[in-house]
Amino acid sequence: MKIIIAGEGKMGATLTRQLSAEGNDLTLIDSNPKVLESSEERYDIMVVQGNCVAMDVLLKAGVKEADLLIAVAGADEVNLLCCMTAHGINPKLHTIARIRNPEYANQIYDLRSTYCLSMAVNPEKQAGKEIARLLKYPGFLKRDTFAKGRVEIVELRVDEKSKLCDAALAEIHSIVKCKILVCAVLRDGTSVIPDGNFVLRSGDRIFVTASPDELALLLKNLGIITHKVKNVLLCGGGRVSIYLAKELMGSGMNVKIIEQDPDRCLQYAKMLPGIDIFTGDVSSQYTLESQGLNDCDAVVTLTGLDELNMVVSLYAARAGVPQVITKLGRLDNATILGNVALGSVVSPKELCCNIILRYVRAMQNQEGAALSIHAIADGQAEAIEFQVEESALHCREPLKNVRLRNGVRMACITKGSRLEIPNGNSFFDKGDRVIVVTDRGKQVYQFNDIFQ
Amino acid sequence: MNYRMVGKFIGKILMVEAVFMIPSLFLALWDGEPEVVRAFAFSMAITLVLSLFLSYWGRSSQNKFYAKEGLACVGLSWIVMSLVGCLPFWFSGAIPNFVDAFFEIVSGFTTTGASIMPYVEGVSRGILYWRSFSHWLGGMGVLVFLLAISSVGGTDNGFTMHLLRAESPGPNVGKLVPKMKQTASILYRLYIVLTIVNVIFLLLGGMSLFEAICTAFGTAGTGGFGIRNDSIAGYSPYIQNVCTVFMLLFGVNFSCYYLLIIRQFKSVLKDEELRLYLGIVAGSILLITLNLKGFYSTLGETVRHAAFQVATIVTTTGFATVDFDLWPGFSKAILLMLMIIGASAGSTGGGFKCGRVLLVIKSLRRSVHQVVRPKHVEVVRVNGEPVDEKVLQSTNAYLAAYCLIIACSFLLVSVDGHSITTNLSAVLACFNNIGPGFELVGPTCNYAAYSTFSKLVLILDMLAGRLEIFPVLILFSRTTWRRR
Structure with a gap:
């Protein structure tokens, strides 16, 4: 299929990797020649340098013959204009735009045809939903639902104290006493599709298939105590925080947001009634402790800096917070993380790429x-x-x-x-x-x- | 340096080469020449064994391939390919000396056409076919062929860009379509179609099928190995004219043909490199025709010879219809200039390339302007598009490397004691992949007079010229061979 990707940022790069591996004809548009050069060196693609809204640039990228345009440039407005222009040139074109501004969130869906969009994706909103789901059903690092919610694949970490440590997969049923299947294991940063002789080690992250009922049993038999999350601390107030706070508003949880910028805090306070918002720097231990990190049921790190998120998550895990969720912008360096206990990792970019x-x-x-x-x-x-x-x-x-x-x-x-x-x-x-x-x-x- | 991956690649290339030896084998069988059949059978066996060994050795290699590996891969594979490619000549006894045989096949693959064989008419057809076919394969490049027929390297195969860049001539090589495999196969399809059309035109002129195919190979690759002692001179004027036209066609950037196919006629007409190339050709023919007044009996004959010689030199083919060494000095000077300029980027021809001449002239003009108006900001444009500063830089670096290599080779070759004209033209003719030079290496003579050492220098020159210097040059750099 002929696909044009406009904007080669983090998300563009992930899409490029995936889509070129699947054998599509890719053309990238970006205004920065250096980014394009590095992509061209890594993948079998064509690149066009220029403004993705400009008609001649789009024509040069072959928009007339293309089947799909994915606009993932930095600004929402650029993405919209890009899709509208391209659709004007080639009415048969499918268009996907990334729209992330919360203020546009509603109108995008209603005015899809006006904007000539086949689909709009919103990474932050998606991440907010995903995190809310993890918070509502605690116990697992990650969960994906299939077959209309009848099947789930969940992620568990095997640590030294776990009953699963040093157990072969063939004997796992006698330990957990329920019907589950370990379908993938992530060990030292590489994934393995295991067979019955595979022996689990501490530090492995395992991916388990089961029905939701069996999962509750699994947690119980493994001795993983879950209690309902009541107090959530969101470190950093970005777009994800807003979407997440909105998702959690009616759930009865006490949500706290710590954000550095006082102006933003004020803006959020107006936007999110019923949510506690504090000004403070999450990179300082004092701020975290004074906001009651130790008494929280869950901590979500949502600042714009991956490094800071990791550090705060590590600290929270160390302080004994039962559930820690870390937002990471880029997962390409995830192999470095290895066995670090970051809790659940959510990547907005990855979620959207999947969609x-x-x-x-x-x-x-x-x-x-x-x-x-x-x-x-x-x-x-x-x-x-x-x-x-x-x-x-x-x-x-x-x-x-x-x-x-x-x-x-x-x-x-x-x-x-x-x-x-x-x-x-x-x-x-x-x-x-x-x-x-x-x-x-x-x-x-x-x-x-x-x-x- | 990812040795195993490079080994795997070279293994694949050798496999392709072994397959391409089959027609020669059958030709020799048909002609009933047991010597030649044995030579080809042995060569194929050796090539296959080497190929299988390298593929086995590199079977578990990681697909970590970067610019360095790409360049080294191209440089090495051409050398290895030539080393096994010369075996049929050596085994069959057509060329008894190994270095001579090596010289001959490198000359073939690099589409130079400089020969050390004084007489070709008595040589077996299998050998002659292989000799001419080497031009055809080397013209578009064997790695490009490999890219066209197989999906190399799995999923993250952006590195194939380095292979295309290293093997295709020109300052700014790009893909025609997003997929490398399709790009390569478009290039080869154009190449094959043009070659077949050439064969048909030659057949219409009354050539035998074998001669037509071999001549078309020589023309298509802009190589220049003839299958007669007097090259093209003995054929009818019609065939000479057909050769002139097709040599010029193969000297055009192949992306122009692609643009014609996708009906972008305007951008072809406005292509500055194409205009420069055609302008140089037309101007040279005109000047030489004026200069040759009274040399030949009719104006038509003069124009025909002038056009053929200009085409053969500017596209770096190296066929000959007359001994241009006998021409007056001005005509020879023009031919010498044409030797250096060469054909278009992205064609099968060699030389410095019209595209680079264009860039050098334009950036020189900008430098002059900047002396006069130091604060004036100016962008170099080709075809209305601004040219990246990096491309300009690398073009200037290429010019420097080009001059340096010519100077060094000239010095080394001069040890043999031939005249300055002979040595300089020999170096230019080899480095620009032309073939014939002046005086002792003129169109009626050959390179047999040079010593083994000089031949080795010229072999390196041919490879460096065909691969545009850097893939060969980096083989001599220590950083290349470090693990990383």
Whole structure:
């Protein structure tokens, strides 16, 4: 597919990596030649230097033949204008714009056709929703839902005290006494699709498939105590904080925001009734302690600096806060983090990229295409949901007779409302929904791609 | 330096080379020449074994490939490719001396066309085919071919840009379409179509199929190996004119043809490099025709010879229809200038390239303006688009490296004791991938007179000229070979 990406920032770069790996014809537009040069050196793409709103630049980037334009430049207005201009040149073009200003949030959806948008994405809003979900159902580092909420893939950390430490996956059922499947393990920054002989070590982050009911049981049997979050401390007041605070407003939690800029605090106080807002520098231990960090049930670090977020999260984890959530702008350096206890990591950029990737794959609209895709294990693995269609191979065959590709694991089969964690005797049939977990770069686009 | 990855690449290239030896093998079988058949069979076996060994050695390499690896890969693969490519000549006894055989194949791959074989008419057709085919493969580049047929390097394969940049001539190489594989295959498709059209035109002139194909290879790669002792001189005026036209066509930037296909006629017409190239050709033909007054019996013949010689030199092909060494000094001076200027960037020709001449002239003009008006800010433009300062810088650096290498090679070659004209023209002819020079290396003579040492110097010159200096130069730099 011919795709144009306007604006090669953090998000543009992630999209470039993903979309070029999936074999699309990519053209990048950016006004900074240095950024373009470094992208051109890394990926098989074409670059056009210039203002992405200018018509001649868009024409040079081949907007007439393009199928999709993704506008992820710095300013919302530029993205909108870019999409409108491009759509004016090529009415058949699909357009996706990133719109992040909270003041525009409502009108974007209502006036989509006026703005010529096929879809608008809002990373901060998405992150706010995601964090709110983690806070409402504590206990896991990350959770992704599939099959209309019937299946979840959750992330757990194995530490030394855990019952799972030094256990082989084959014997895991006797420990947790519930039906779960470990579908991916992140060890020392690389993801592994494990088999039964795989032995867990402390520091591993494991990705588990189960139904929501089983998950509660899992937490109980593992001795992970969860209690409802009452007091939340948001460190740093950015756009994510606003969206998150809005999400949490009706939930009965006490939300506190610490923000450095007094003017902004005033603005937020007007905008967010019922939320406590304090002026202060979150990088100082004194501020954090005086705002009762030690008594919080959850701390979310949301400043604009990744480094600061990490440090504050480490401090909070050390102080014994049960749930810590860290926002990181860039995940490409996530391998450095390794085993650092940052709690849940949420990356707005990554969330949005997933949404856009889903849109792109849906546009390709092949038979047997994925229903949804979630990047797990720091983007190193993917959980993909498929509907089993007429053309699917190996229907009704026991799985022990079916050879899957290396690095591909079937995580779950849902038959109607019944959920099955697959073993050798399981099978799938037409109409079932199947979730598979694959290494990144395995390029599974259709259901039949998972077989050898 | 990622040695294993480079090894894997070279293994793939050798595989391609072994496959391309098959036609020669069959030709030799057809002609019933057991010597040549054995030579090709042995060469193919050696190439294959080497290829498999390198692929095996590099099988688990990481895809960490950067500018350095790209450049080194191109430089090394051309040397290795030539080392195994010369084996058929050596084994078959067509060229008994190994260095001579090496010289011949490097001359072939770099599309120089400088030969050490005094007589080619008695040589086996398999050998002649391989010799001419080396021009065709070297013209567009073997790595570009590899990029066109296989997806190299998996997902993060932006590094292929370095390969294209290193192997395609010109100051500012870019892709035609977003995908490297498609870009490479568009280039090769254009190349193949033009070659086939050339063959058809030659066949219409009454050439035999074998001769037409070999001549077309020589023309397409702007190489210049003939299959007759007198090159093209013995053929009819029609064939000479066909050669003139096609040599000039292959000296045009291939992206112009792509623009024609996607119907952007205006940008082709306004292309400054194309205009300069055609202007130089037309001007040179005119001046030489005037200068040659009375040399040939009719004006038509004079124009034909002038046009052929201008085309053969400016596109750095190196065919010949007359001994231009006998021409008056002014005509020879023009030809010497054309040797240096060369063809367009992005063509199969060699030389300094019209595109670079354009940039050097324009930046020189800017420098002059800046002396007069120091505070005036001026941007160099080509085709109305501002040129990046980096490109200008690297063009100037290229000019410096170009002059330096010519000077050094000239000194080294002079040890043999030939005349200044011979030595200088030999260095220029090899470095610019032309073939014939003046006097002892003139169109009727060959390079057999030089010593082994000089031949090695000229071999390096040919490689440096074809790959535009840097891929060869970095092989001599210690930083290249460090692990990182």
